[in-house]
Amino acid sequence: MNFVESRNLQFKYIKYDDETDENIAVTALKGVDITISKGEFVAVLGRNGSGKSTFAKLINGLNIPTEGTLYVKGLDASKEENIWDIRQNVGMVFQNPDNQIIATIVEEDVAFGPENLGMEPNEIVKNVNMALKAVSMEEFRDAAPAYLSGGQKQRVAIAGILAMKPRCIILDEPTAMLDPQGRKEVMETVTMLNKEEGITIILITHYMEEAALADRIIVMNEGKVAMEGTPREIFSRVGEMKALHLDVPQITELSSIINGSVSKFPADILNIEEFIDAFKYYGYNKDFHYAKKSREPKNNKPLLEVRDLTHIYGKETAFEKVAVKNIRLTVGEGDFIGLIGHTGSGKSTLIQHFNALVKADEGSVYFKGKDIFEDKSKLKYIRQKIGLVFQYPEYQIFETTIYDEVAYGPRNCGLSAEETDIRVKEALKFVGIDESMCKKSPFDLSGGQKRRVAIAGILAMRPEILILDEPMAGLDPYGRDEILKNIRSMHDKLGITVILVSHSMEDIAAIADKILVMNKGSVAMYDTVDNVFREPERLTAMGLNAPQLTLLFKRLRDELAMDVPVNVYDVNEAAEILISAMS
Amino acid sequence: MNITLGQYYPVDSVIHRLDARAKILATIIYIIAVFCAKGVAGYGICIGFLAAVIILCRVPFRLMLRSLKSIIFIIIFTVALNMLFIKTGREIFSLGFVHITTGGILTAIKLCARLILLIMGSSILTLVTTPIALTEGIERLLRPFKKIGVPSHEIAMMMSIALRFIPTLIEELDKIKKAQTARGADFDTGGLVKKARAMIPLLVPLFVSAFRRADELAMAMEARCYRGDINRTKMRELVYCRRDIYALSIVSTLMLCVILLRILL
Numbered sequence: 135m136n137f138v139e140s141r142n143l144q145f146k147y148i149k150y151d152d153e154t155d156e157n158i159a160v161t162a163l164k165g166v167d168i169t170i171s172k173g174e175f176v177a178v179l180g181r182n183g184s185g186k187s188t189f190a191k192l193i194n195g196l197n198i199p200t201e202g203t204l205y206v207k208g209l210d211a212s213k214e215e216n217i218w219d220i221r222q223n224v225g226m227v228f229q230n231p232d233n234q235i236i237a238t239i240v241e242e243d244v245a246f247g248p249e250n251l252g253m254e255p256n257e258i259v260k261n262v263n264m265a266l267k268a269v270s271m272e273e274f275r276d277a278a279p280a281y282l283s284g285g286q287k288q289r290v291a292i293a294g295i296l297a298m299k300p301r302c303i304i305l306d307e308p309t310a311m312l313d314p315q316g317r318k319e320v321m322e323t324v325t326m327l328n329k330e331e332g333i334t335i336i337l338i339t340h341y342m343e344e345a346a347l348a349d350r351i352i353v354m355n356e357g358k359v360a361m362e363g364t365p366r367e368i369f370s371r372v373g374e375m376k377a378l379h380l381d382v383p384q385i386t387e388l389s390s391i392i393n394g395s396v397s398k399f400p401a402d403i404l405n406i407e408e409f410i411d412a413f414k415y416y417g418y419n420k421d422f423h424y425a426k427k428s429r430e431p432k433n434n435k436p437l438l439e440v441r442d443l444t445h446i447y448g449k450e451t452a453f454e455k456v457a458v459k460n461i462r463l464t465v466g467e468g469d470f471i472g473l474i475g476h477t478g479s480g481k482s483t484l485i486q487h488f489n490a491l492v493k494a495d496e497g498s499v500y501f502k503g504k505d506i507f508e509d510k511s512k513l514k515y516i517r518q519k520i521g522l523v524f525q526y527p528e529y530q531i532f533e534t535t536i537y538d539e540v541a542y543g544p545r546n547c548g549l550s551a552e553e554t555d556i557r558v559k560e561a562l563k564f565v566g567i568d569e570s571m572c573k574k575s576p577f578d579l580s581g582g583q584k585r586r587v588a589i590a591g592i593l594a595m596r597p598e599i600l601i602l603d604e605p606m607a608g609l610d611p612y613g614r615d616e617i618l619k620n621i622r623s624m625h626d627k628l629g630i631t632v633i634l635v636s637h638s639m640e641d642i643a644a645i646a647d648k649i650l651v652m653n654k655g656s657v658a659m660y661d662t663v664d665n666v667f668r669e670p671e672r673l674t675a676m677g678l679n680a681p682q683l684t685l686l687f688k689r690l691r692d693e694l695a696m697d698v699p700v701n702v703y704d705v706n707e708a709a710e711i712l713i714s715a716m717s
Numbered sequence: 718m719n720i721t722l723g724q725y726y727p728v729d730s731v732i733h734r735l736d737a738r739a740k741i742l743a744t745i746i747y748i749i750a751v752f753c754a755k756g757v758a759g760y761g762i763c764i765g766f767l768a769a770v771i772i773l774c775r776v777p778f779r780l781m782l783r784s785l786k787s788i789i790f791i792i793i794f795t796v797a798l799n800m801l802f803i804k805t806g807r808e809i810f811s812l813g814f815v816h817i818t819t820g821g822i823l824t825a826i827k828l829c830a831r832l833i834l835l836i837m838g839s840s841i842l843t844l845v846t847t848p849i850a851l852t853e854g855i856e857r858l859l860r861p862f863k864k865i866g867v868p869s870h871e872i873a874m875m876m877s878i879a880l881r882f883i884p885t886l887i888e889e890l891d892k893i894k895k896a897q898t899a900r901g902a903d904f905d906t907g908g909l910v911k912k913a914r915a916m917i918p919l920l921v922p923l924f925v926s927a928f929r930r931a932d933e934l935a936m937a938m939e940a941r942c943y944r945g946d947i948n949r950t951k952m953r954e955l956v957y958c959r960r961d962i963y964a965l966s967i968v969s970t971l972m973l974c975v976i977l978l979r980i981l982l
Contacts, residue, residue, distance in 0.1 A: 233929075236934070255951065298941065542902075
């Protein structure tokens with residue numbers, strides 16, 4: 135039976151245009167034909183603005199179709215009288231865990247849906263118990279959501295839907311704001327609900343590894359369905375996906391490149407196990423060996439030094455918490471450092487010490503040999519030289535024009551109008567925002583553009599060190615690539631020392647020289663990329679991971695006794711090595 | 718970061734276990750009693766009652782004193798005003814234009830006692846009741862007035878959402894403040910105008926964020942079938958127990974005594 139069935143589904147909304155003072159109709163969906171059967175697990179991919187979320191909101195009655203037909207569980211979704219029935223059967227989990235939890239106690243929040251449905255109190259209790267159990271959050275039933283981790287909050291949100299006994303759950307980028315551990319928790323819960331409870335899952339995501347878990351993938355582009363098929367079919371069409379500004383899992387891309395040269399080798403491999411099996415099956419040269427030198431550690435002149443730094447939150451209160459302890463490290467001039475660690479490992483606290491936003495309880499930070507707190511009147515200078523881009527920097531935008539937004543920093547530093555002008559233009563050009571947009575409101579930009587404007591705001595202060603806290607979080611693959619490219623050229627062309635906080639091991643491996651691993655408030659590792667990723671087990675134990683290719687090559691070495699290097703992070707390089715091993 | 722809202726003190730006591738409605742009603746009755754109190758006997762009953770509650774609720778006494786800190790200036794101010802301007806009774810002290818009389822002192826003591834009794838009494842309510850229970854109590858107490866158009870459910874929903882989001886927004890403000898400081902902003906120096914202007918980069922993002930959150934929250938609530946008070950049930954309905962009835966009877970008796978004393982004396 136088809137759970138969702140749409141024919142030529144269209145959705146228009148009215149948007150007010152500031153400049154022309156007119157209302158314009160925007161067509162978000164331009165005729166979509168989709169069927170989703172009961173119990174299916176469907177992943178929806180697409181760039182931001184491709185109509186994915188609009189489609190999701192139509193399915194649970196938050197939007198009403200403008201044209202075409204949409205049947206959900208056999209009910210006509212364009213009829214007002216059906217929407218409550220539809221919403222009960224189709225639950226929706228949103229991206230931001232903080233903005234969908236209503237109550238101040240977990241249990242009360244889970245009960246919110248059933249209460250709205252007018253269930254009997256004892257039935258509500260039963261459903262709440264069942265839902266909390268299903269997401270393994272029973273022990274937190276009396277907890278305050280504010281003290282839960284992101285992954286736990288999302289599981290509470292899922293429980294809140296489950297307690298309404300839905301047939302289908304739509305998840306709109308549920309893992310976008312989570313760390314790898316939280317992502318894993320959520321995805322395990324979702325897969326379990328689909329396999330064991332038979333709940334239909336519609337997952338909107340930007341993570342291709344998550345989409346690979348689905349039965350079927352629907353790719354949307356500009357309000358239409360662009361591609362449809364099993365993950366295997368979709369991901370093997372690497373070229374088409376890239377043309378749509380989407381990604382494919384590294385392992386699939388690798389197999390498809392190998393397939394180009396070794397045509398018998400499958401082009402649609404989805405995970406490491408399959409790859410190893412295929413590799414065994416199609417044979418390889420047992421005596422093959424390929425040596426790759428480790429990247430030598432650069433010994434750059436020390437620029438920033440951290441000496442025995444300890445920071446305790448809420449000192450001498452009941453809520454005392456050691457955020458970071460005994461941190462000792464040196465950042466060299468021109469270094470590119472990747473900073474990784476699970477949520478709460480002390481990354482954010484540490485980087486806020488670097489530009490004197492918080493003062494350490496013990497120890498201090500030295501910039502060019504001088505304690506940054508030595509001269510209080512020079513704090514502004516320190517913050518200018520050591521730029522810090524916060525997580526979701528677009529949330530600090532406040533000015534009426536893009537120009538003024540970027541000029542805020544330079545003006546605060548007391549620069550002249552001419553100098554400010556030069557720097558603003560230079561910074562905007564660098565992040566790829568055209569000068570002609572200067573007079574526009576930054577609030578009208580897309581998410582990725584807003585973020586680039588915010589980064590330009592820091593860049594305009596001409597920092598010597600630039601610290602970026604998860605600058606790619608929540609963006610689509612295209613937006614991620616753009617920002618990453620920007621950061622790379624800031625380092626390469628402007629010679630800025632970069633510290634990049636990220637949860638994507640692939641990105642870090644591709645771009646950084648050194649990796650700083652934080653765990654439970656201490657430095658767990660601080661070494662070259664090769665040395666850090668050489669021990670994936672240690673990273674896994676800390677809730678982190680190594681890049682997919684590293685994991686693959688490590689298993690080729692360990693299980694097939696192949697003499698291949700493990701410090702391979704680039705798909706093309708990996709393909710080259712493996713192709714020559716197979717010939 | 719930890720932000721405690723309200724000042725709920727989590728211990729298990731007879732007072733804590735009372736129904737939120739009973740606690741709210743009892744507080745109202747108590748406040749009326751304090752206003753009606755007259756003479757040593759009237760105040761004595763109120764003080765005795767308050768002392769009994771303080772002992773029973775097992776909240777450290779210093780926490781209650783803390784609530785007085787904020788009104789200490791009001792107390793000093795009223796005491797001074799009364800002593801200076803009430804000129805009844807016998808004069809006991811005079812210096813220049815200052816004349817202090819027994820009447821003035823008596824009135825000052827009475828007012829001071831009344832203020833302390835009121836503030837401590839109502840602070841106990843928030844010390845022994847969680848904010849959530851408090852909103853629920855208010856909703857239930859207002860329910861009978863729904864017929865005359867009091868939106869009791871909406872008021873309670875608004876209060877609980879505010880309680881839920883105030884810590885989130887405080888945290889957000891802290892983050893924005895740090896982010897703008899990283900861009901060279903200065904919030905501490907300069908005159909009043911400069912300081913007020915410096916608030917713009919904090920407040921605009923905060924409001925934008927609050928609106929965005931409100932929008933997303935509204936959508937999440939709708940997606941979970943929220944449609945106001947229509948056909949809604951509660952997982953745990955408040956139910957009056959015997960102890961609530963006892964508590965309310967005790968407070969009512971107290972008020973009757975105070976009123977009788979006022980009429981008789």
